[in-house]
Amino acid sequence: MLSLREDFLPSLRHPMAAKTVAIVWDEKLRFQSDLILGGSDDTELSNNRIFYGPIPSNIAYVHCSSWLSVTSICYKKENRVVLRNEFYRALTEQGTKPTLSFSPTIMVNIKEANNIDNTHTNYHILKNTSFIYAKTILKNALYKNLNHAFDLVAEKLHLGINVVDIPFKQRFKEVDPDLKKRSFDISVRSTDILVDDPMADIRFMFLSKEGIRLPDTDGRILKELKKENFDPQVINELLWDQAVIWPIGHFAFGLWAKKHIDFSMLNTVLSPTDFQWIGLKQ
Numbered sequence: 001m002l003s004l005r006e007d008f009l010p011s012l013r014h015p016m017a018a019k020t021v022a023i024v025w026d027e028k029l030r031f032q033s034d035l036i037l038g039g040s041d042d043t044e045l046s047n048n049r050i051f052y053g054p055i056p057s058n059i060a061y062v063h064c065s066s067w068l069s070v071t072s073i074c075y076k077k078e079n080r081v082v083l084r085n086e087f088y089r090a091l092t093e094q095g096t097k098p099t100l101s102f103s104p105t106i107m108v109n110i111k112e113a114n115n116i117d118n119t120h121t122n123y124h125i126l127k128n129t130s131f132i133y134a135k136t137i138l139k140n141a142l143y144k145n146l147n148h149a150f151d152l153v154a155e156k157l158h159l160g161i162n163v164v165d166i167p168f169k170q171r172f173k174e175v176d177p178d179l180k181k182r183s184f185d186i187s188v189r190s191t192d193i194l195v196d197d198p199m200a201d202i203r204f205m206f207l208s209k210e211g212i213r214l215p216d217t218d219g220r221i222l223k224e225l226k227k228e229n230f231d232p233q234v235i236n237e238l239l240w241d242q243a244v245i246w247p248i249g250h251f252a253f254g255l256w257a258k259k260h261i262d263f264s265m266l267n268t269v270l271s272p273t274d275f276q277w278i279g280l281k282q
Contacts, residue, residue, distance in 0.1 A: 004017055035261065040252040041249060050259060053254020057195045058190060063245060073185060074131070085116050086153045087149055089116075100113040100116070100247065103193060103233075131162070132184040166187070170183065206225060216238075218242070220238050
């Protein structure tokens with residue numbers, strides 16, 4: 001429980017500032033809260049709430065973790081393209097339109113792919129194969145659609161599918177390209193791009209061991225990154241062509257608030273959010 005300090009900057013805070021703020025961790029009480037931290041894509045929170053947050057610079061995407069494993073369904077690019085196309089088709093049929101760009105289109109000169117590549121339509125290349133899917137553990141409606149989409153893909157292509165629960169620590173560990181054994185083929189991940197310095201952040205995503213370590217299947221991405229002023233759209237297009245990373249959608253991370261909460265004094269571009277700028281509507 002947080003209590004308002006009456007003596008702290010009273011002239012700057014909201015005139016109807018909350019006297020107390022109760023921080024609740026009980027999942028059962030989540031939807032009773034006035035403020036809920038979440039993504040702008042969380043459709044379960046959108047009922048009778050308004051989202052307050054920065055521009056949508058976060059990205060949800062599928063990662064084919066086992067693309068280096070010769071025995072994996074993700075090893076051949078043709079397989080990855082077929083899986084991606086059918087995954088997108090399944091999402092679209094459920095009412096979710098996936099983005100065709102990894103980088104947020106709010107970035108200068110970033111464009112989505114023209115269309116989904118339908119050149120690889122020979123499903124026989126996938127015959128008698130299966131894949132391991134690390135089930136998405138987030139609970140909002142979008143992520144439930146993702147889980148269902150993979151079931152639909154397996155059914156349409158007559159593939160075996162083994163759905164497993166993998167702890168976050170293990171998921172993160174398996175972005176390491178030097179890892180010899182993979183415990184799953186496909187997982188859903190998310191990250192964000194720093195829109196105030198996207199060039200440095202994109203380099204960090206590929207080159208830093210502390211980053212998400214995006215893959216480069218044929219060296220073309222790393223060749224482009226060596227340029228002092230590389231073209232982020234080229235990186236975007238190469239990711240699409242390699243088909244290890246499948247963009248899903250861009251979103252912002254912020255606060256879902258019930259309609260009686262007044263955010264008129266809040267600058268959502270800045271973070272973290274100061275409670276002193278939040279009040280109750282008269």
